Amino acid sequence: MVSVEQKAEIRKARRSTAFTRRPVAPRLEAVLYKPFPVLDCGFVRVVDYMGDDSSIVQAARVSYGRGTKRVSDDRGLIRYLMRHRHTTPFEMAELKLHVKLPIFVARQWIRHRTANVNEISARYSIIEDEFYIPALDAVAEQSTSSRQGRGDVLAPRAAAKVRELLRRESERSYKNYQTLLGSKRRRSHFGIARELARVSLTLNTYTEWYWKINLHNLFNFLELRTDAHAQFEIRAYAEAISKIVKLWVPTAHEAFVDYRQHSLNLSRQALVVLRKMINGEQVTQESSGLSGREWREFIESFGPSVDKNAS
Ligand SMILES: Cc1cc2nc3c(=O)[nH]c(=O)nc-3n(C[C@H](O)[C@H](O)[C@H](O)COP(=O)(O)OP(=O)(O)OC[C@H]3O[C@@H](n4cnc5c(N)ncnc54)[C@H](O)[C@@H]3O)c2cc1C
DSSP states (O other), X not given: OOOHHHHHHHHHHXXXXXXXXXXXXXXXXXXXXXXXXXXXXXXXXXEEEEOXXXXXXXXXXXXXXXXXXXXXXXXXXXXXXXXXXXXXGGGGOEEEEEEEEEHHHHHHHTTOOSSEEEEOOTTTSOOXXXXXXXXXXXXXXXXXXXXXXXXXXXXXXXXXHHHHHHHHHHHHHHHHHHHHHOOTTSSOOOOOOHHHHGGGSOTTBEEEEEEEEEHHHHHHHHHHHSSTTSOHHHHHHHHHHHHHHHHHOHHHHHHHXXXXXXXXXXXXXXXXXXXXXXXXXXXXXXHHTOOHHHHHHHHHHHTHHHHTTBO
16 A cells, blocks of 8 residues: 555655656556555556657657657557567567565566566565455465366355455564564564564565566566466456556557457467368367367367367
């Protein structure tokens, strides 16, 4: 959550404006610095950005000026670049975010190596007592079909008990953290270094970082982390960032949604199967050359129309 002092800093930052000759994205300017809430205490906010849709076009045309022709030409070019994975023009636009996120989400996020990160130091600062407690409808059983996912949501009473257990455990660990840090006024003064005392914190404790990434790498991140296979909590952040990207580079975002986010990669064997089905041939998993899992994913992707030709 954003404290009263932090809100005042954000308000102050939003009051100051500067003249610039650089391209600006008006819809992103309108939300610059504003925190977009994510999960119970987290947020994402844009701290800075470089470029807009026209910067992608400008780089692709290696222009002397803004590089923009007609809007329809620019849209066509951006879609062409996205379709054919001509990726470097997208690297010319950059986004810098301030993110507040639970440590277990940060562990997944940090695997995306093509970004620049600076995280709050728990060696230097005392971590706040803010913990992620999943909402009732996010407390779900272990999935039986996937080892990495969630299945049915728990009944509200059971989910409330889970939430309570997590809250109690987080608060107990935080109390230990405070005891280890100590206070000269208290008798239980250990005075342990912050870098060591933090080991008692739970993984749902919130951390913060600045995260800077170019648009090409950001699209990679969004493709993986808005996917249904990504964990719900990191997906919540990816979806918030996706909305921000739509405000910033609407044409590139549209192309990303069409050609990457909601597109499908088919193997050579799957294409053969699809062609056979289009020609009315019956195909079975055994005759398809696909493994059981590939076959299931194939059928799920195309739905009942393809299912009719599958036996
Ligand atoms: C649903 C899901 C489940 C996952 N499960 C696990 C898991 O169980 N265990 C686990 O450890 N991880 C897991 N991951 C993390 C995953 O393996 C990747 O580490 C993560 O998604 C980052 O992807 P990336 O490497 O493409 O991203 P980035 O690090 O941003 O890299 C982008 C691209 O740059 C190139 N690149 C960057 N660095 C190098 C390098 N050093 N060498 C070669 N090429 C490089 C690659 O082409 C890469 O695709 C999971 C991810 C997802 C989305």
